[in-house]
Structure formats: structure tokens, C-alpha cells
Amino acid sequence: MVEARESIAKILVVDDNEQNRALVEATLEGEGHALLLAANGEEALRLFEQRQPDCVLLDVRMPGLDGFTVCTRIRDLPGGKEVPVLFLTALRDVETFDRALLVGADDFLTKPIRPTELVVRVNTALKLRRMSADLRDHYALIRRQRDDLMRLALQKDLLMAFVIHDLKNPIGAIDLFAQLLVRDPLLPGEARETAADIRSATRQLMRLIHNLLDISKSEEGKLVVRRTPINLGALVGEVRETFEAQARAAEVTLETTVEGLMLAADEGLLRRVLENLIDNAIRHAPRRSAVRVGAERGDGSTELRVIDRGEGIRPEMRDKIFDRFVQLDRENPASRSGRGLGLSFCKLTVEAHDGRIWAEDAAPGTSICMSFPDVP
DSSP: OHHHHHHOOEEEEEOSOHHHHHHHHHHHHTTTOEEEEESSHHHHHHHHHHHOOSEEEEESOOSSSOHHHHHHHHHHSTTTTTSOEEEEESOOSHHHHHHHHHTTOSEEEESSOOHHHHHHHHHHHHHHHTSOHHHHHHHHHHHHHHHHHHHHHHHHHHHHHHHHHHHHHHHHHHHHHHHHHHTOTTSOHHHHHHHHHHHHHHHHHHHHHHHHHHHHHHHTTOOOOOOEEEEHHHHHHHHHHHTHHHHHHTTEEEEEEOOSOEEEEOHHHHHHHHHHHHHHHHHHSOTTEEEEEEEEEOSSEEEEEEEEOSSOOOGGGTTGGGSTTOOSOTTOTTSTTTTSSHHHHHHHHHHHTTOEEEEEEOSSSEEEEEEEEOOO
16 A cells, blocks of 8 residues: 555646646556646646646647746756756757757657557656655766767658658659750650659658658658548559559559449558559569559458568568568668668558558568558
8 A cells, every 4th residue: 555655746738738638647647656737837837836746748829828937947947957857849959959958857748649658758757856865876977878879860850851851853854854855855765764763762762751851740640641432443553554664664564453342542642552552563673574453342341461472471571571671681772662661651541541561472572561440
């Protein structure tokens, strides 16, 4: 009984968003903590003085006093220097992170709030408060190292966003000029074929850029699925046409058996899933073989398959190929899963549709399977 009472802590949650407060309250009450809720900075300071919480969860952006100001004032109140303050913010940038540390934040969590991570961080902060002075000194060193790593990660995200944004325009221009060359009747056939190859390469680059963007959105909880009724046969046919030239160059035949099926999904995202999978299949299909795209209705779901007759995937690697930057053959950049982003994007997109994706042995070759549940 003593241990149970000692584990109960008063947690002050400061957020102007009622849904965020409710999520934190439901999560931490389940851990046995007592919650104090404040919708703005002024209310938070009053509660802090009256109730002396053991930990503070503090939103950055609020009307009136923002989180930085509230944290500064808490540190000036009696007992305020010892209470851990964890910032909650949707802002993933170095400036916000540095300001949080400057005003005395102990930790930094990004929204959307992940309940498991929230519980771990809060419980860790409470345990550290009860540590001896020597242990706190050791932790301070580790925390500085953690903060340095976090800052580097934020800087990497910012750099990647700049690079992706700056690449889109020149790649789009290259594709446009290649289209003009392909349609020029005065050019020799060989030159038009070269222009078509340029178009194929630019489309691959653009898919890579969009994959990076959507993976980043998914990490931030911003990958939004907009479902509309889709004619699968028509969509697969359109995607097939864009890969005919690439398939001919690889001496691969594209076969589709998708007729009369409808699916409620995000058409843009599903199109790019098919593009990634067909491109991947063509690159691994042997010459004079076929890549087949099929679909069929199941019990309450629609299943799509993209099948090649390549070397296949070892059973122990069939789940790992959907992880980022995984390649089966590290010495071969063109190995299955390619740059390590296409299949990862496919997994994120299928799961965002509440579906699942997996790899099977096609004996020979590989079948990438996707199952999309029916939407009421």
C-alpha cells in the first residue's frame, strides 16, 4: 500500500485544446496519477501555486501567456525549480527546441501525442525527481547529450525539407522538356526513345521525393487519407501505360487482371503505391518474363497483388523489406527494396487505409499482396 501511494503524482496539464487535455488525462489517470487541468497560462500558474504539482505538461502555443512564458514564471515560484516541465508541441524545429531548453524545460514531446511515449516520459521525469543529487548530475550529462542528438535530428529534418522542396521544380522542368522531345516528330526515333528514358528516370525521382514527403508527414501524424470510389481496372490501366516503355526496355511484359472492381481509397496515394510496386517488380523481373497485377474480392476486403518472376525474397526478410533503407544485397544498390523508401511508403499508405501489406513466395519470384477492408 505504501508503494501504491508513493507512485501517485499530481500532474498539471496545460493546453488550450480540450481534446489534447482529455487524451492526456485518460492516459495518465490509467497510470494512477492525479490530473490537474488548465486551459491557459494564467490558470496554470494559479493551480501550480495552490496545488504544488509533481510534474507539468505544458503546451507551447496558447492564447495569452505562451508556454515559454509560463515555464519561466513557474521556475520563479516557490518549488518551481525542482518540478519537471515537459513541453508538448506540434512544432518540430530547432528554434522551438532551443527556446524550450533556454526557459528550463526538462523534456520535449512532439504532437500528435503518443500515449505510450507520454507515459514513459512522465514516469521517467518523476523518477528522476526522486533521485539523489549524484544520480541527477549523471543524468544531466546524459540529457545534454540527448538534447544535442535531438537538435541534430531536427536540423536533419529541416535540411531534408529544403532539399525536397528545391528538387521538385528542376525535376518537373526536366520532365516537361523530355515530354516536348518525345512529341517532336522531327526527332529521330532513337532520340525520342532517349527522351522517353529521361521521362522514366524523372518519374522515379519524383516518386522518391513524394515518398520522402509522405513518410515525413506520417511521422508527424499528418498523412491524410481522402477516400473516394475508385475504378481499380481503370486506375491499374493508367499506371500500366506509364510503365510500358520501361517494361519494353527491360524486355518484360506487363499483364493486368483487374476488371469491374471498385475500391474506396485515396486515388493519389494508391496510384503511387502501384507505381512503386510495378517499378520495383520490373527492376527485378528476368528478361522475357511477365509482371502481373491482379485483384480480387475477398470476405469484406479487396486484395491487390503485384507479382514478378525474379529471384524472390528469403522468408526471414519478407517483413523487413518494408522497413526504411533496408536492402537485401547491400553491395548491389539495385537490390530488392531499391533505395529503401518505396516499400516503406507502400506500407505506411496501406496501413493508413486500415489495410495490411505482405510478401509471399510466387514460386518463382515474389508476390507483394495488399488487403484493403471495405469501408461502410
